[in-house]
Amino acid sequence: MKPAPKLSSAFLEPAGQKLPSPLLELRRQRGTALVDMPLPTRKTENWKYSSRYLKLDDTLAGSLTSTGKAGTDLAVEGYHAVFRNGVMVPEASKLPDVDGIDIRRFADLSDSEATKLAERLDNTLDSNAVQLARLNSARFEDGLLIQLKPEAVLDKPLFIVCETDASTSGSAYPRIYLDAGHHSQITVVEEYTSTGEQSAMVNAVTEFTLAEGAQVTSVRLSSDGQNVQHIGATGARLGGNSRFESHAVCFGGPLRRHDLQVRLEQPGAECKLNGVVVTQGKQHYDNHTTIEHVAPHCNSEETYRNIAADQSHAIFNGRIHIHPDAQKSNANMSNKNLLLSTGAEIDTKPELEIYADDVKCAHGATIGQLDEDAIFYLVSRGISRREATTLLSMAFINELIEQIPVASVKEASQGRLNHFIEQTFVEG
């Protein structure tokens, strides 16, 4: 057996230095831990289906340098922070000026603030499960720290636009840390886009901590270009009676990987995780989610829908872990998939790991096709087959899109998905 490939040392070369020293020190430590890190292979359980898509050659090791101006086609309706290649662009951003809400880039933090942050970075994520996202902690060059004082409410959503300018080869490491004080409320929209044609990697880590009664809604749109690998990790730790909602709209690419880890740490916490994934051509998307029910009386609800066409590959791995003593837990997971062509592949693994008896847990997974009878019904009423299939496919995912609480994002997502699905049915 040949030895597993290791992370090239080129990825551990020092990156940009414009950060407060405690963060630079943290980065250095995290980097040291990654020396000789074995890269995932087919034998690595949580990369079983994706390792063959992963390319980590030295051309990606450098930081990206920006030349032009990238842009989002989202109608940004609230506040926004724009990152280009992982570094914030203050002049393109508009941050809220609201009492109790403090939003700053990492580069602007004082040493004492940075020390506090350094202690907390990575503590929402299980580093064994997110091997490659650890690279972010060793490489990030900037980031956004969002702090909500108790009972602070942000009136409009905060858009965080992470643009990647791939006019040269390299990687970007966007980083977000959000700390929601008790009973505070915020909606965050993360959008990942790219310009340029060179091969590039985005390795993004977002962390949320929710104190008692906090409510955080996260919307994550991944629409990087087809030359960009995307590896992302999102972690959330929930205090008592807090609520975390996540809506992911995922478009496939050469390698798309997102790990979402939610820990329900105090009684009464609840989370809702929704995801829509569409892949076509030779695209790939791999979603791994983990919900840890650590405390009793917590609820979780998870719904993911995948549509895979052509020779694309969609993967869903959802894990619900009920710890001992997490009695009265309620957990529901549903994963439905549409497999539209032979040649495409869908792999799903909805896992339950349960160590407490007084719980209600259920998961369901299906893989199937559009109902021929339903298509026939529409066609017999004069709707073209192409339109009918688009309509039905949209219906399959729209239920989840409808739940996105930001109107502009909802509409934009519907438009993009509709366009995507129409493209997929070339034969009409």
Next chain:
Amino acid sequence: MANTDKQVNELIKREYEHGFVTDIEADTFEPGLNEDVIRRLSAVKGEPEFMLEWRLKAYRRWLEMDEPEWAHVHYPKVDYQNISYYSAPKRPEDMPQSLDEVDPELLRTYEKLGIPLHERAALAGVAVDAVFDSVSVATTFKEPLAKAGVIFCSISEAVHEHPELVKKYLGSVVPIGDNFFACLNAATFSDGTFVYIPKGVRCPMELSTYFRINAANTGQFERTLIIAEEGSYVSYLEGCTAPMRDENQLHAAVVELVALDDAQIKYSTVQNWYPGDENGIGGIYNFVTKRGAAIGKNSKISWTQVETGSAITWKYPSCILRGENSVGEFYSVALTNNYQQADTGTKMIHLGKNTSSTIISKGISAGHSSNAYRGLVKFGPGAEGARNFTQCDSLLIGDRSAAHTFPYIENKNKNSIVEHEATTSKVSDEQMFLCRQRGIDPEQAVSMIVNGFCKEVFKELPMEFAVEAGKLLEVSLEGSVG
């Protein structure tokens, strides 16, 4: 509740009623495994050269393999050099030809088990190839089977008398290098059962092997091979009990099923090996590879299992559905109590057109036990119109028990449908209240509820097994309510 607790405690203390050791002189190898041991084993059994070669090939392969660690079970490492690889009742030269000739000691053993061989055979009309330790000691009902052309014998016998069939099919479903335990089995298997159903024959009776592990430290490596020719049908029963031992005993069996065109194989298991005591000391390690290949068109392979025993179970009866319209089924009840650990499930590999499979798995975990369902449903690109339905439910009894579900679903065909659902819950207070309110004691109530939970699987078992299974479940669950 105090009264209930007392009852419960009494029941918890109840010991494994099949725990005893039969004092029979056994012809046993020294512990250890190397090429010489394999040569000796092969020589003792008087095997032809091709078998020895096969075993050695497997052994060499095994040396390069690592013990799998992915299963959700924890146990101290097995020292494979501390196991004796052969144990046979003495006097192989005067092996009994009928029940009357069987060593009375042996018969008493079966009687203690509550299932007297002759009675069982006569009453149930079952031919029994009883495997006591490693060598088949009694084979009954051979004649009516022979009349039908059915070959039902020990695999050692088959190696001599039907080498062409053995050569053709042995290892064809579970290749020697398939996995660590299967490979060990291929190198060291001591005996097992061979069944061949000729073309168009419906086997006139249900075939059964009743085997138990006896002499201390003797790993038992069974090998079963069942071949159903075109248009034939066979139902095979396997049931096990083992005597009480403090030291863990290893069992690494391999079962291979081959179903040709229009053939049907129904394989049922009731497994009740020693699970260890209430502190998790002792018990059997059960690392089994079972696989059926539905090669032929319209063939069908059905696995039904009731697993209540063993300290550790690692077992995934699988179906490779290669033939067009072939059908695979898996019905399972796995119950764990005290410190038992089970990681069991199935694999359904759909390769052929219009293949379909059904998986019904019921896991019950009580005490401190851990019970995992691990399954794979895979649709290859050629599996046009294939269909799978999976349901795996877990029932938890007691707040220290654990239940897990790890289903892998891989689909590469757009004209196929797979559905999977799983639930986990406990025996609800409402259900208990309803029963108790009607004067049913808690112990019985749980038993009733659990039996109801498992009904879907029990109805798949042959009648005599269904009775045994229900009883087993009751015994295994006693002491877990409170």
